[in-house]
Amino acid sequence: MSYDLDQFVSDCRTSLARDPGPRGREEVRLNLERLLANQDFVRQYCGDDVPQGLKLLYEDKDLGFQVLAHINDKARVSPPHDHGASWAIYGQATKYTDMIEWDRVDDAGDDKHAQLKPAKKYRLLPGHAGIYQDGKIHSIDYPDQARFVRVTGTNLDNIHRVRFDLKTGEVHRMTPQQAT
Ligand SMILES: [Fe+2]
Numbered sequence: 001m002s003y004d005l006d007q008f009v010s011d012c013r014t015s016l017a018r019d020p021g022p023r024g025r026e027e028v029r030l031n032l033e034r035l036l037a038n039q040d041f042v043r044q045y046c047g048d049d050v051p052q053g054l055k056l057l058y059e060d061k062d063l064g065f066q067v068l069a070h071i072n073d074k075a076r077v078s079p080p081h082d083h084g085a086s087w088a089i090y091g092q093a094t095k096y097t098d099m100i101e102w103d104r105v106d107d108a109g110d111d112k113h114a115q116l117k118p119a120k121k122y123r124l125l126p127g128h129a130g131i132y133q134d135g136k137i138h139s140i141d142y143p144d145q146a147r148f149v150r151v152t153g154t155n156l157d158n159i160h161r162v163r164f165d166l167k168t169g170e171v172h173r174m175t176p177q178q179a180t
Pocket of ligand 1 (some may be wrong): 081
């Protein structure tokens with residue numbers, strides 16, 4: 001039997017209950033790749049017939065993590081931003097996502113302005129998953145029709161997040177649902 005959403009969620013619970021740190025998250029990342037290898041899952045949750053938008057597939061009431069399907073229509077480049085105290089794992093379903101991590105090159109003493117430089121960049125192709133650890137400043141860049149499944153450590157709408165304007169260096173608080 002193929003690896004399905006129920007099995008994935010059950011394994012996430014086991015991994016994150018045992019170790020909510022990088023080791024448990026790495027197990028989640030690897031299992032997300034297993035899930036995305038299941039073409040029935042990809043068709044059902046990220047296929048051509050699935051309406052555009054952000055869909056919550058699962059939320060864990062005890063551990064707080066969420067599994068979301070991002071059914072994108074139009075290409076998008078996100079501004080660099082963080083997820084506050086939450087980590088996020090992105091698993092590509094269709095097309096690709098360029099994943100960029102940024103380092104602050106100022107002393108981070110000013111919470112209104114920041115200077116960033118790209119630290120790491122890689123392309124997620126279908127079936128692959130990548131992780132942004134908690135607090136990591138990152139951005140994503142994807143073409144039309146790119147679809148992915150994202151697992152976050154908690155509901156990002158409930159936590160403080162900031163985004164960075166690369167031109168001006170300004171730091172802005174993010175509103176719920178604003179970016180991924
Ligand atoms: Fe993000």
